[in-house]
Amino acid sequence: MYVIELALRMSPMPVSVQRKEHDSAEALYQQVRSALEQGQPRLLELSCEKVEGKRLSVLTSDLLAVQIYEKTAASGGTKRPGFSFEA
Template sequence: MFTIDLTVRNTPFPISVQRKTAEDAEAVYQLILAAMSSGKPEIVELKCEGKTERKIAVRASEISGVQVTQKDSATTASGRPPGFFALTSE
């Protein structure tokens, strides 16, 4: 199972959907990238394959990041999968 996590501006937690195959996860990833780079305030609607009742809709211009992880992928010492990392200069 693959999880696609969306980081949305001004939202403290990611939005996630699941896909069963790597090809389906890559297709969703490319769809989100295309919507983000279009520059238009279009709505991206996604449905979850793992929990079929889960649906989300988010404005593409508000998505600040997207990542794809495999459910059984390597985890860090904290037990969490690798994710986004940001550096700030002071």
């Protein structure tokens, strides 16, 4: 399973969606990255393959960063890479 995680302006917690296949995750990562590069505000709608019915829409002007990583069973209780929030 691959996680595509978005850091949003004025939000301490990232939002994420998951993809089962690396190619699908990479394509979504590139789509979000392209939206960041364009710099023009538009609505980006994402859906999650793991949680059926989970959908989110974000305004691209509120995106700060995107990351992709593989979620493995071995990393169950360990710290996530990247945008983790530690209490």
